[in-house]
Amino acid sequence: MAIQTITTHPIPGQRPGTSGLRKKVGTFQQPHYLENFIQSVFYTLGDCEGKTLVLGGDGRYHNRAAIQTILRMAAAHGYARVLVGRGGILSTPAVSCVIRKHQASGGIVLSASHNPGGPDGDFGIKYNIAAGGPAPESVTEAIFHHSETITQYRISDAADIDIDRVGSGQMEQMRIEVIDPVADYAELMQRLFDFGAIRKLFAGGFTMRFDGMSAVSGPYAKAIIEGMLGAPAGTVINGEPLEDFGGHHPDPNPVNAAQLIALMAEDDAPDFGAASDGDGDRNMIVGRRFDVTPSDSLAILAANSGVAPGYRAGLKGIARSMPTSRAADRVAEALGIPCYETPTGWKYFGTLLDAGLATLCGEESYGTGSDHIREKDGLWAVLFWLNLLAATGKPVEEIVAAHWARFGRNYYSRHDYEAVDAEAARLLMADLRIKLPVLAGTVLNTHEVDFADDFAYTDPVDGSSAQQQGVRIVMKDGSRIVYRLSGTGTEGATLRVYLELHEADPAQHHRPTQQALASLIAAAESVASIAMHTGRATPTVIT
Numbered sequence: 001m002a003i004q005t006i007t008t009h010p011i012p013g014q015r016p017g018t019s020g021l022r023k024k025v026g027t028f029q030q031p032h033y034l035e036n037f038i039q040s041v042f043y044t045l046g047d048c049e050g051k052t053l054v055l056g057g058d059g060r061y062h063n064r065a066a067i068q069t070i071l072r073m074a075a076a077h078g079y080a081r082v083l084v085g086r087g088g089i090l091s092t093p094a095v096s097c098v099i100r101k102h103q104a105s106g107g108i109v110l111s112a113s114h115n116p117g118g119p120d121g122d123f124g125i126k127y128n129i130a131a132g133g134p135a136p137e138s139v140t141e142a143i144f145h146h147s148e149t150i151t152q153y154r155i156s157d158a159a160d161i162d163i164d165r166v167g168s169g170q171m172e173q174m175r176i177e178v179i180d181p182v183a184d185y186a187e188l189m190q191r192l193f194d195f196g197a198i199r200k201l202f203a204g205g206f207t208m209r210f211d212g213m214s215a216v217s218g219p220y221a222k223a224i225i226e227g228m229l230g231a232p233a234g235t236v237i238n239g240e241p242l243e244d245f246g247g248h249h250p251d252p253n254p255v256n257a258a259q260l261i262a263l264m265a266e267d268d269a270p271d272f273g274a275a276s277d278g279d280g281d282r283n284m285i286v287g288r289r290f291d292v293t294p295s296d297s298l299a300i301l302a303a304n305s306g307v308a309p310g311y312r313a314g315l316k317g318i319a320r321s322m323p324t325s326r327a328a329d330r331v332a333e334a335l336g337i338p339c340y341e342t343p344t345g346w347k348y349f350g351t352l353l354d355a356g357l358a359t360l361c362g363e364e365s366y367g368t369g370s371d372h373i374r375e376k377d378g379l380w381a382v383l384f385w386l387n388l389l390a391a392t393g394k395p396v397e398e399i400v401a402a403h404w405a406r407f408g409r410n411y412y413s414r415h416d417y418e419a420v421d422a423e424a425a426r427l428l429m430a431d432l433r434i435k436l437p438v439l440a441g442t443v444l445n446t447h448e449v450d451f452a453d454d455f456a457y458t459d460p461v462d463g464s465s466a467q468q469q470g471v472r473i474v475m476k477d478g479s480r481i482v483y484r485l486s487g488t489g490t491e492g493a494t495l496r497v498y499l500e501l502h503e504a505d506p507a508q509h510h511r512p513t514q515q516a517l518a519s520l521i522a523a524a525e526s527v528a529s530i531a532m533h534t535g536r537a538t539p540t541v542i543t
């Protein structure tokens, strides 16, 4: 075994996006590509001597090969210890949990989240800091800058390590501990939720389907829901992580989790349905013939947080990303706590959680979480709902309807135009920005514009700022249209249009969402000329 210094050259395009560096698998397989990025991470971190690193991923294609390379590079940089999930498996929330519990200096998550996997799919890498959350932009930018000037990297020439059995091994001076990927996480969940009440619920015949989407959350859901909570075997479906996710798109929304949605529409549907994404940080909550929007889910969990032992002391605040509906704001107001509006991406919640300003946070993109870790957490949200269902004895639909009756309903939808020409998307946003100053006071299909701007954010804790985080048009009636370009796509550009309308009248709470939003949808097209710019008459995905 020896540590080698390898000569390399900068490879363009290694700037991390909304959530780490995501590229096609083929890009990551190019000579030096992965090594350059990892060297840039370790260089940016500075002294790694004597420190502990957590390493794992969602099991997608290239996960195992990348883990061996990263272990060799970590050994060459003087890490004392690396905790690796058995089989290379660690969900994103589990990485965050393990970093915090074992006081590691950080962790590397190998995942492209909900993006398809397999040899032709996507791969990704994200560095998480000691608090357990994604590295802030100052760090990811420094990593990118180093990747632009890199000339060499350090790596051990040690042989592959067996990562399929729990136990310890050694590489150079570094100890490698292969850990059970579920244990630490399960122990944390047990402390937050009333497992006794949920066990009783299942013992009483309550039925559920959890769709693991052949991705990372299957083993966690099986161990916790079927194991610790006593749900019958078969409650978790698609529960084995596969390298290509069974050819599916592991994104838990009604479009991609069509199998679960169909099941929940049958006459003898289970009482409760849920799904999680590729790396286990997203969640979808489904009742009988009824799916709960992520924005509503955040608001409902906040309004009922007292059912869970971990949150009985009360909430300090709620945080949501700007495009997420304002349903949570109404709950915060009722609870007399602040509600923070941040740019898109979980990394912006970190400072608020660390400073104790927020307890719960969420995004419209099927992400919900709390200060228990520093990532969004799919299974956590599902367990929170189970705790709520156990505490109230009411079905999902009834809980949601009661919430709307109290706070009003925020009709909400996101229209995605995927893989459009990048230049066309850039022009659309540029044209929109030019129009912003004259929109206030105009009437768009009966909605009078209150103000229109390009969302900018100053972090109330560390004072850092972020510009151009999405164009928003806010109406006097409280409805909104938001436009932004995705920062996670790997093909062309993806335009996201977010639509929201508040309806106070319970008699109007059961309309089809797209119908309720029709006037805003038309307004969104007329302001941005989406069809003209993108050549698309309809969105690719509506959630």
Ligand code: G1P
Residues within 6 Å of the ligand: 018, 019, 113, 321, 344, 345, 346, 363, 364, 365, 367, 485, 486, 487, 488, 489, 496
């Ligand atoms: C998307 C979601 C965003 C989420 C991110 C990572 O980012 O919109 O809310 O934090 O994935 O899961 P986007 O592609 O919109 O930049």
Ligand code: ZN
Residues within 6 Å of the ligand: 092, 112, 113, 114, 277, 278, 279, 280, 281, 282
């Ligand atoms: Zn994810």
